[in-house]
Amino acid sequence: MNVKLRLTIMNFLQFFIWGSWLISLGGYMMGELHFDGGQTGKIFATMGVASVFMPGLLGIVADRWINAERLLGICHLTGAGLLLYASTLTSYHSMYWVMLLNMMVYMPTLALTNAVSYNALEKYRLDIIKDFPPIRVWGTVGFICAMWAVDLSGISRSSLQLYVGAAAAFLLGIYSFTLPACKPSKNQKKTILSAFGLDALSLFKQKKMAIFFIFSMLLGAALQITNTFGGSFLDSFKSIPEYADSFGVLHPNILLSISQMSETLFILAIPFFLKRFGIKQVMLMSMFAWVLRFGLFGLGNPGSGLVLLILSMIVYGMAFDFFNISGSLFVEKETTPSIRASAQGLFMIMTNGLGAIIGGNASGWVVDHFTHKGITDWPAAWFVFAGYALTIGILFAIVFKYKHETEEYSEK
Known part of the structure; x- marks a missing residue:
């Protein structure tokens, strides 16, 4: 399969996962689960908590020990299980901690997806500046498609939206292991501070x-x-x-x-x-x-x-x-x-x-x-x-x- 098509599929699924719940989960929590605004806001703030330290930590892991595409797969398979579990929860505290864990494995994948894309394009001697944007835009398309799928199927205010996200995360998790190898750099000198x-x-x-x-x-x-x-x-x-x-x-x-x-x-x-x-x-x-x-x-x-x-x-x-x-x-x-x-x-x-x-x-x-x-x-x-x-x-x-x-x- 053409490498640009393979990367397009990866980017599509990467943002399809997010689009399946990011816009509609707040309505589900405040409606079906009766969370108040403060609780809903705190759950969405888990994205910020995870973004402070997890991309840096997993960036070091990918730089030194594990292929980036394999780490990407592990993160998404873990995220699939967490989203599936979140769909069964009705209490604020349980939902908060499970969504925090989900964000801890999802937010780093935004950087890992870029790393895998850049590595593959370079490996196949393609122009990153020219060829990456048309690939990345399919991530936005995936986000939109997920929103429409959840809306038109009538599940935007139910826990089933998390099933959709979990299914997409599982598919991408498996698919990630088939992507071109993005090996750790043997000469990587990246420090904890720089990460x-x-x-x-x-x-x-x-x-x-x-x-x-x-x-x-x-x-x-x-x-x-x-x-x-x-x-x-x-x-x-x-x-x-x-x-x-x-x-x-x-x-x-x-x-x-x-x-x-x-x-x-x-x-x-x-x-x-x-x-x-x-x-x-x-x-x-x-x-x-x-x-x-x-x-x-x-x-x-x-x-x-x-x-x-x-x-x-x-x-x-x-x-x-x-x-x-x-x-x-x-x-x-x-x-x-x-x-x-x-x-x-x-x-x-x-x-x-x-x-x-x-x-x-x-x-x-x-x-x-x-x-x-x-x-x-x-x-x-x-x-x-x-x-x-x-x-x-x-x-x-x-x-x-x-x-x-x-x-x-x-x-x-």
Whole structure:
């Protein structure tokens, strides 16, 4: 089988697993299991907890002792069992610990999948810069397909969504062992400090980089809020006769999947925007796009306000990718080769680690604050989140000093 097709299948399944539950699990937990916002937020914050240390730990294992594709397979087979077990749980504490364990084996696979892809493309003498993006985009397609499959099968608010994720994880776990070997490097000198991005802490001595990383953490807190509570928000309209039979209420995952479709378009636009406007302006675009993302949720509804919800899905691509990908490119450009990998690890820890932990817990508290007798004032909660993003954007515009040169992000 063609190596690019094999890697495409791997990326498709990698994100199909995540898409099967990430967007809809919050609605299931707050609806069927009757978890409150704080509990739901804490469970989603397990992604942040796992992202702080597990990618670094398993990165060392893959670098020194076990083939990356085999470690990828072990992680997914373990994750399949954990998702299957999670589908049987109804108590908050049990669900929290099982999902934490699941995140501990899933989050490292995001990096392992990239490592396996880069190694295979290099082994077969293909152009990584040219050939990897078309392969990676199928990961987003897999995420969308999983959302649609769960939605159209009517299981988006049941434990069966975890069965779908478990089945996909099992398939990828087995499939991973057939991928081109990605052997440990015999000359690998990667240290514990570099694996966790800690030898890049010296970057905090630079005011520009310290400000960038701090704001990365603060904005990282916003990344999973709509994934955590978007489904529950749409479910809340079921009790209103005017909206009960609307498309957004009957098929919330399909409506929310527009966000992922938007991502594919904005990813392609990043080189143009970086070259034309520079990192500061692109980051500001992301921050104010988050204001729109949350604000339009607060103003919209599945009926006459459906167009506002659709607009919110469209701006998500700019909000998410202009921050994540552009931020990673900025770190790449501003660091020396000796600490480049560690700096990327530090960026991940600040955003998907510490930021996600803060966001998961704080957003749950906000939702609970606006919930009375089981009814949530969702517009008020969304406007609080929008106000947070607006504050971050204004402060970033004031304190982050960076002069953009047009040639910085030109194609080499």
